[in-house]
Amino acid sequence: MSAKKSVPFKPLNIAVLTVSDTRDESTDTSGGYLVEILNETGHHLADKKIVIDDIYQMRAVVSDWIASTNVQAVLITGGTGFTKRDSTPEAMLPLFDKVVDGFGELFRHVSYQEIGTSTIQSRAVAGLANETIIFCMPGSTGACKTAWGIIESQLDASHRPCNFVDQLKSVSTDSCADSRG
Template sequence: MPIDSSAAFLPVRIAVLTVSDTRDLARDRSGNLLVERLNAAGHILADRALVKDEVPAIVDHLQRWIDNPAVDCVIATGGTGVTGRDVTPEAFASVWDKEIPGFGELFRWLSFQSIGTSTIQSRACAGVARGTYLFALPGSTGAVRDAWDGILASQLDSRHRPCNFVELMPRLAER
């Protein structure tokens, strides 16, 4: 992935949301890994929260962060599977203005390299809501690595060429 070393790095303000009925922040290995990755890349942790696998709780946090000008991007871990309690994609879809279908497609292709056909159980997804990027990842550390290292690290880097998500940020909320 080519990086234009003559371009300035622009840090993205990222909120991390863990969706889980069983974890707390102290035992949130996936969320911790995501925070480590984004900090190491030079981004800013804008906020962090943990909520239960319940659409209203997820939507409430998403809405707060979407309305907050200090948050450019939300990355969630957990709740993207196919069981009855996995409702993160439904919550995300209820708030975004536009889906980014290529994110889930690319994530599953990358994940296939690691876990084979088990990736079909993932409903990782992404979208944009009123100028804020929203990414929903599975709750495993492997999934966080696949998504961050394979997609988000480059697409959230303003120096990545030929294009990146950051350069679109000023125009995301245009009508």
């Protein structure tokens, strides 16, 4: 039996999208949390935007990131509930080449320990599109913390037995230092 080769951490270029009809940069605590935690863990912020809960506006922003040669991962917060305006899963599912079923399943399992049966109202989803991993999570900061507890290791090349890093496009992280727009 051979020992597994150690792989070093590789910073990724990650874009953050907040879906909200009411938030702006000064009140976007969940998007702010995601930016803070991805920077703290050594990743690079490729871009950050806030869009209203509109399927076509969400798709336009995320499609640009998917087509970009600079974005490897997208974190989306908001629009995953059951209100009339919540439409993030409907916006993202058609863009996915492959759905990562385990993310939503695990998110709801972990969330159940925190909020009980209310977790059945979460439609957290994830998928791969053009070698870009996309995670869609609820809009509360608490839900983003729960989701990051799942996502973080999957965005770390050193995590074993597997992670998503080798499935993502290869890009230079140098161009992300000040590309927030």
